[in-house]
Amino acid sequence: MLNVEKVNQFYGESHTLWDLDLEVPTGQCTCVMGRNGVGKTTLLKAIMGEVAVASGAIRFDGTDIVRRRPEARATLGIGYVPQGRQIFPLLTVEENLRIGLPARRDKKRSVPERIYELFPVLREMRGRRGGDLSGGQQQQLAIGRALVIDPRLLILDEPGEGIQPNIVAEIGAVLRRLNQEDGLTVLLVEQKLPFARKFADRFALLDRGRQVAGGAIGELSDALVKTHLTV
Numbered sequence: 001m002l003n004v005e006k007v008n009q010f011y012g013e014s015h016t017l018w019d020l021d022l023e024v025p026t027g028q029c030t031c032v033m034g035r036n037g038v039g040k041t042t043l044l045k046a047i048m049g050e051v052a053v054a055s056g057a058i059r060f061d062g063t064d065i066v067r068r069r070p071e072a073r074a075t076l077g078i079g080y081v082p083q084g085r086q087i088f089p090l091l092t093v094e095e096n097l098r099i100g101l102p103a104r105r106d107k108k109r110s111v112p113e114r115i116y117e118l119f120p121v122l123r124e125m126r127g128r129r130g131g132d133l134s135g136g137q138q139q140q141l142a143i144g145r146a147l148v149i150d151p152r153l154l155i156l157d158e159p160g161e162g163i164q165p166n167i168v169a170e171i172g173a174v175l176r177r178l179n180q181e182d183g184l185t186v187l188l189v190e191q192k193l194p195f196a197r198k199f200a201d202r203f204a205l206l207d208r209g210r211q212v213a214g215g216a217i218g219e220l221s222d223a224l225v226k227t228h229l230t231v
């Protein structure tokens with residue numbers, strides 16, 4: 001579904017992604033892993049068009065999207081949950097969800113019922129301001145907002161960061177339902193090994209801007225974890 005080929009990216013003089021390849025097969029959950037600062041978020045931003053790449057290709061269903069604007073990528077069916085959630089604290093839950101509606105291909109103008117079904121707390125709190133929600137509820141809101149466009153590919157950057165374990169488990173269960181019941185393809189960054197082992201089908205391990213290993217999640221060996229993940 002998504003193919004990243006030999007992508008190089010720079011912040012000024014600083015070469016951050018090096019000939020990076022990533023394959024995200026349709027219908028599966030792929031987890032990007034790696035220590036702090038290795039370029040995981042930069043890779044997702046490159047896929048979303050939030051940072052420019054110096055060279056390489058990014059194909060979504062065979063179309064090279066590397067020169068397309070971020071909104072155009074969303075319209076193609078890529079939903080994005082950024083690191084740190086970035087919801088609008090002064091807008092209500094429903095207003096936050098409605099932000100994504102213009103990017104829907106069918107021009108539907110109401111929040112899909114499925115989102116409230118997956119996250120009942122968002123229905124209960126639809127009139128509350130985003131900033132008044134707990135961290136875990138804000139993460140659910142950020143995921144709901146990404147789902148508003150009915151994406152075929154959902155990209156999440158550390159959805160479990162700074163959130164209570166029970167909510168992390170709930171989010172994991174929702175991701176699994178989306179994957180299994182709705183056939184959604186998932187690409188996520190997650191540093192927590194148990195979460196990755198439980199929810200991902202495949203992994204891609206980054207170290208200093210390069211992919212150092214990848215494959216079926218069962219192939220993520222303790223030796224790889226020791227060399228490239230544990231501090």
Ligand SMILES: Nc1ncnc2c1ncn2[C@@H]1O[C@H](COP(=O)(O)OP(=O)(O)OP(=O)(O)O)[C@@H](O)[C@H]1O
Pocket residue numbers: 011014016034035036037038039040041042043083
């Ligand atoms: N806007 C920016 N300008 C300059 N350098 C940046 C910028 N954003 C990130 N970097 C640098 O690029 C490198 C990769 O950062 P990135 O945020 O992609 O890492 P990460 O793997 O997502 O880390 P974390 O696990 O902490 O989220 C780091 O050295 C970081 O300091």
Ligand SMILES: [Mg+2]
Pocket residue numbers: 040041042083157
């Ligand atoms: Mg990051």
